[in-house]
Amino acid sequence: xxxxxxxxxxxxxxxxxxxxxxxxxxxxxxxxxxxxxxxxxxxxxxxxxxxxxxxxxxxxxxxxxxxxxxxxxxxxxxxxxxxxxxxxxxxxxxxxxxxxxxxxxxxxxxxxxxxxxxxxxxxxxxxxxxxxxxxxxxxxxxxxxxxxxxxxxxxxxxxxxxxxxxxxxxxxxxxxxxxxxxxxxxxxxxxxxxxxxxxxxxxxxxxxxxxxxxxxxxxxxxxxxxxxxxxxxxxxxx
Amino acid sequence: xxxxxxxxxxxxxxxxxxxxxxxxxxxxxxxxxxxxxxxxxxxxxxxxxxxxxxxxxxxxxxxxxxxxxxxxxxxxxxxxxxxxxxxxxxxxxxxxxxxxxxxxxxxxxxxxxxxxxxxxxxxxxxxxxxxxxxxxxxxxxxxxxxxxxxxxxxxxxxxxxxxxxxxxxxxxxxxxxxxxxxx
Numbered sequence: 001x002x003x004x005x006x007x008x009x010x011x012x013x014x015x016x017x018x019x020x021x022x023x024x025x026x027x028x029x030x031x032x033x034x035x036x037x038x039x040x041x042x043x044x045x046x047x048x049x050x051x052x053x054x055x056x057x058x059x060x061x062x063x064x065x066x067x068x069x070x071x072x073x074x075x076x077x078x079x080x081x082x083x084x085x086x087x088x089x090x091x092x093x094x095x096x097x098x099x100x101x102x103x104x105x106x107x108x109x110x111x112x113x114x115x116x117x118x119x120x121x122x123x124x125x126x127x128x129x130x131x132x133x134x135x136x137x138x139x140x141x142x143x144x145x146x147x148x149x150x151x152x153x154x155x156x157x158x159x160x161x162x163x164x165x166x167x168x169x170x171x172x173x174x175x176x177x178x179x180x181x182x183x184x185x186x187x188x189x190x191x192x193x194x195x196x197x198x199x200x201x202x203x204x205x206x207x208x209x210x211x212x213x214x215x216x217x218x219x220x221x222x223x224x225x226x227x228x229x230x231x232x233x234x235x236x237x238x
Numbered sequence: 239x240x241x242x243x244x245x246x247x248x249x250x251x252x253x254x255x256x257x258x259x260x261x262x263x264x265x266x267x268x269x270x271x272x273x274x275x276x277x278x279x280x281x282x283x284x285x286x287x288x289x290x291x292x293x294x295x296x297x298x299x300x301x302x303x304x305x306x307x308x309x310x311x312x313x314x315x316x317x318x319x320x321x322x323x324x325x326x327x328x329x330x331x332x333x334x335x336x337x338x339x340x341x342x343x344x345x346x347x348x349x350x351x352x353x354x355x356x357x358x359x360x361x362x363x364x365x366x367x368x369x370x371x372x373x374x375x376x377x378x379x380x381x382x383x384x385x386x387x388x389x390x391x392x393x394x395x396x397x398x399x400x401x402x403x404x405x406x407x408x409x410x411x412x413x414x415x416x417x418x419x420x421x
Contacts, residue, residue, distance in 0.1 A: 010411055013412075014408070016321070018383075019382045019387070019389050019392075019403075021389065022332065045411075046320075047314075048414070048415070048418055049364075050316070050320060052383060053275070054361060056275070056384070058275050058277075059274055059277045060274045061273050061291070065291055065294055066266075069269070072295060072296075072298075072299040172258065172306040173258075201258070201303055201304070201306055203303040204258075204303060204305075204306045
């Protein structure tokens with residue numbers, strides 16, 4: 001099995017089966033963030049094997065579970081019609097107090113010390129670690145819902161020759177919005193609220209960095225491929 | 239989309255889209271339509287009720303958050319939802335693992351009549367292709383997929399090194415892919 005395409009297909013298949021060892025599983029999960037081909041390979045395996053789930057006997061869950069789910073998504077009393085399109089989760093996050101632990105999701109699965117403690121938004125309620133395939137974070141974004149501010153902290157970012165690195169916020173199903181150029185170990189605070197006011201679920205959004213012509217993408221939309229990406233994770237308030 | 243949750247014949251795609259917009263009635267309808275399937279899937283991997291209950295709640299909380307990111311180009315809704323459930327169950331299983339479990343394959347696992355959400359022809363093609371695999375490779379794939387068996391558990395079960403199991407899984411998967419793409 002020397003064909004790299006077969007290697008990738010087999011690894012994606014084992015990822016779906018769940019048989020990769022913990023390190024391999026975490027590494028492949030990180031790769032999925034940045035590699036559309038890997039995501040496609042996983043989706044293809046899910047689709048190939050899913051007919052087997054038809055054989056799983058359906059089991060009605062205990063009645064109490066639904067209440068637990070409602071409690072987990074918060075904001076009881078929200079109306080079904082939900083004319084107010086701000087996500088209840090989002091509103092719940094507004095109450096989040098101080099930042100206790102950071103780096104949920106993918107990063108938490110592969111314990112890796114971050115060289116220096118990042119500078120965080122005061123009262124940060126969301127954190128996104130923006131990483132390359134399986135690499136250490138290149139950039140951390142922390143978001144304070146109370147102020148609508150994001151703190152962006154780059155960690156040793158180096159742009160390719162004659163290029164600039166540009167950071168984008170990509171709301172679920174939305175076009176990327178530029179957050180400006182990033183480089184080196186820069187730290188910047190910027191208002192994110194204008195982009196979030198439409199009820200975006202931060203958990204479904206993405207921060208991404210692309211290589212653009214020096215000075216930034218000319219038309220305000222990304223032209224280069226995504227070098228780094230990361231999803232915001234809600235930080236536990238407790 | 240405020241009425242999406244009411245009708246039982248709304249496509250799951252539409253329910254997911256409504257959930258992505260924060261529609262709680264749609265979320266409730268999605269749960270009613272899919273929770274038995276996902277719970278059954280999780281229970282095969284986490285047979286102890288308590289763990290499965292927690293996992294199912296995690297899964298639906300996650301679905302609430304990410305429903306808006308469902309992309310029809312990447313598979314059918316039920317496949318996408320089942321993948322979220324399987325991934326969560328496997329993560330819980332791997333974290334909580336003490337020693338290796340002894341997993342066994344239900345001999346009727348492939349005999350059941352597929353439900354309405356799967357095209358019977360697709361199901362038949364998969365079963366047929368699984369039949370062409372080396373029996374050991376097939377069993378490993380099924381034990382892993384249906385019951386969450388790890389490489390280590392399979393190594394114990396078949397008394398082989400984990401490297402051999404990895405090789406069986408890889409060869410079995412690639413053979414399966416080849417067979418399915420031959421039709």
